Amino acid sequence: MVDAKTNRRLLAxxxxxxxxxxxxxxxxxxxxxxxxxPVKGATSYAASQAPLFVTQLAQFVxxxxxxxxxxxxxxxxxEGVDAIGLDTDDARRDAFLGAALFVVIAVGGLAIYxxxxxxxxxxxxxxxxxxxxxxxxxxxxxxxxxxxxTEEVLVAAFLITRLQQLSWSPHASIVASAVxxxxxxxxxxxxxxxxxxxMGLIFGWVFARSRRAWPLIVxxxxxxxxxxxxxxxxxxxxxxxx
Numbered sequence: 001m002v003d004a005k006t007n008r009r010l011l012a013x014x015x016x017x018x019x020x021x022x023x024x025x026x027x028x029x030x031x032x033x034x035x036x037x038p039v040k041g042a043t044s045y046a047a048s049q050a051p052l053f054v055t056q057l058a059q060f061v062x063x064x065x066x067x068x069x070x071x072x073x074x075x076x077x078x079e080g081v082d083a084i085g086l087d088t089d090d091a092r093r094d095a096f097l098g099a100a101l102f103v104v105i106a107v108g109g110l111a112i113y114x115x116x117x118x119x120x121x122x123x124x125x126x127x128x129x130x131x132x133x134x135x136x137x138x139x140x141x142x143x144x145x146x147x148x149x150t151e152e153v154l155v156a157a158f159l160i161t162r163l164q165q166l167s168w169s170p171h172a173s174i175v176a177s178a179v180x181x182x183x184x185x186x187x188x189x190x191x192x193x194x195x196x197x198x199m200g201l202i203f204g205w206v207f208a209r210s211r212r213a214w215p216l217i218v219x220x221x222x223x224x225x226x227x228x229x230x231x232x233x234x235x236x237x238x239x240x241x242x
Contacts, residue, residue: 008166014073015162019180022066023155027183034186034193040120044188046127047143047228053135060142067149070158084157085212098218101206105199105223112198116191123189127227136232144224148217155181156203157213174204 016024050056074083081087116122129139155177163173178200185192203216 011162011166015159015166018066018069018073018154018158021069022150023180023184027180027186030184030186034189039123039189042123044123044125046125046188046224047129048139049126049130051130053133053139056129056135056139056142060146063146064149067153070153074158084153084161085207085210085214086153086157088214090212091214094212094214095218097206097210097212097215099222101202101215101219102222102226105202105219106226108198109195109223112191112195116189116194119191121189122191123187125188125192126231127224128231129228131232140225140228144221144228147224148220151181152203152213152216152220156200156207156216160204160207170208174201174208177204 048056048059050059070084071081071086074081113122113125117124129136129143133139159177159180160173163176164170168176178197181200181203182193182195182197185196203219207213207216
């Protein structure tokens, strides 16, 4: 029988292990990048630039392993995926809420991105895989699916749930999740950081209210797909294009 103190320690260790294998490491490297490399006039890549479809496919498959790990941990603990709203019992409502979130975040995100690039505090972000291949569109969909699942399952649903189980307040859990989200986007620059912190606060609030991960996943998927398609269609008109 595991006592409460031991259980809390194991939960904290679980969170640190999962994040260290994924987004905590990304945040550290992104911070190093923004502090040591040029931001103004520079370009960063938000999608894999692998030149072969088989590589894109392998990155997609193995990139979903952290989600599998979280699902496994939830099942092993006896909580199941219901604990973070990954069941499909209310798919229609999840899709509707996700679409509404997409609209809200897309409008604000575009304003922050364009403004920060113009001010020279953000790198020009390429959100698309290599262009001109038969697999460009499938790769866009794979990249969006991977990012949506990994970020929203790990950084929003799993992290907020675990922090609250560790007696963090709802507000503190949401802020921690949002700051982590912003931190691993620092490779884009300070605009990417602030924009993603804002997105994280909104997503965290929605999750805390609904206890559903799917609306966040749907919204994130639509954001990434629309950003990539917008880049493909209008890249020569975007600020910072070179």
